[in-house]
Amino acid sequence: MKKTILITGASSGFGKTTSRFFASRGWNVIATMRSPELETELSGDPSILVTRLDVSDNASIQSAIAAGIEQFGQIDALVNNAGYGQQGLFEAVKPEKIQEQFDVNVFGMMNVTRAILPHFRLRKQGTLVNISSAAGRVTTPILSIYAASKFAVEGFSESLAYELESQQIKVKIVEPGYVPTSFYERAGAEFAYDAALTDYNTFNGEMAELFSSFAGGLNATAEEVARTIYEAVTDGTYTLRYLIGPESEPLIALRNSKPDQEYVSALRSMFMPAAFENKVESI
Ligand code: NAP
Numbered sequence: 001m002k003k004t005i006l007i008t009g010a011s012s013g014f015g016k017t018t019s020r021f022f023a024s025r026g027w028n029v030i031a032t033m034r035s036p037e038l039e040t041e042l043s044g045d046p047s048i049l050v051t052r053l054d055v056s057d058n059a060s061i062q063s064a065i066a067a068g069i070e071q072f073g074q075i076d077a078l079v080n081n082a083g084y085g086q087q088g089l090f091e092a093v094k095p096e097k098i099q100e101q102f103d104v105n106v107f108g109m110m111n112v113t114r115a116i117l118p119h120f121r122l123r124k125q126g127t128l129v130n131i132s133s134a135a136g137r138v139t140t141p142i143l144s145i146y147a148a149s150k151f152a153v154e155g156f157s158e159s160l161a162y163e164l165e166s167q168q169i170k171v172k173i174v175e176p177g178y179v180p181t182s183f184y185e186r187a188g189a190e191f192a193y194d195a196a197l198t199d200y201n202t203f204n205g206e207m208a209e210l211f212s213s214f215a216g217g218l219n220a221t222a223e224e225v226a227r228t229i230y231e232a233v234t235d236g237t238y239t240l241r242y243l244i245g246p247e248s249e250p251l252i253a254l255r256n257s258k259p260d261q262e263y264v265s266a267l268r269s270m271f272m273p274a275a276f277e278n279k280v281e282s283i
Contacts, residue, residue: 002047003138004028004072006065007232008080008112011039013181014131014225018079021226023047027261030068030075055082055108061115069119077127077233078116080109085135085146085183088192089200093145097192105149120169127170127233130157134177134248138255141207141271161240173234175252177245178219210271218246 005022009015010031019031023045031042032053040046049071053064086101120126136150159170228244255263
């Protein structure tokens with residue numbers, strides 16, 4: 001029997017590429033998105049059901065799951081992929097934008113997970129793949145809200161993995177590093193800036209320079225992310241984490257290999273402009 005996967009945020013980026021990847025490997029795909037009426041590339045394939053799902057709208061989640069089961073008979077795997085990145089200094093991000101970030105990246109993921117679990121439990125099988133980020137393991141400045149949401153995804157998923165193993169349900173965390181997708185268009189458009197926060201002007205300038213020096217390095221592709229998600233769903237193991245990204249692997253290896261304060265000091269020397277370093281070290 002053909003297997004079926006439900007993917008959230010399938011209108012672009014990893015979600016769309018992963019939908020195509022699974023369909024090409026003989027899976028049925030429930031490709032869900034907020035505006036299915038705008039989708040033209042996935043809709044012609046008979047093994048792909050394009051349907052509406054907004055992770056903040058429980059009725060839409062229930063309808064998408066019901067439509068998928070009606071069309072394909074069962075759901076074997078869920079990819080909680082919908083998400084975006086709120087960037088900017090913490091003090092510049094308005095409380096309602098923080099709420100929105102958590103509503104999508106964290107509470108949205110929980111909403112879809114809660115809705116699928118009775119189906120997985122009934123069948124005593126199922127694989128849940130939660131898309132976190134390298135920013136769920138390591139952080140940089142200007143990323144506190146996004147990183148907080150992805151650290152929450154990590155804690156949620158790791159704890160859930162222990163609970164659900166008792167039900168023969170596998171939980172996987174996929175952690176991409178930098179991968180060019182429309183993620184960065186939305187992140188740029190929603191970047192929080194407050195001109196009144198002049199105390200940060202020097203720091204902002206230093207960070208802009210530092211981040212632009214990272215540009216143009218090695219990075220993974222959406223295709224590699226899709227292949228990793230496929231591996232996570234089909235490898236038959238209870239492996240929890242799948243990290244992708246040549247630029248983030250060394251940073252996570254550093255975090256894993258060093259005592260915590262040594263790691264923080266290494267990062268501080270990278271992110272703290274030299275002008276401030278001595279002052280901070282002496283505090
Ligand atoms: P993307 O191309 O911008 O895709 C994000 C998807 O999430 C879009 O389909 C978007 O739908 C959807 N979405 C946003 N809010 C939603 C909501 N309330 N309900 C349902 N769907 C919603 O970005 P991407 O790079 O593929 O990102 C996918 C995931 O990977 C995200 O969780 C992101 O945090 C994570 N990630 C990305 C990178 C990277 O470098 N690209 C790195 C690490 C982790 P609309 O079209 O309706 O807005």
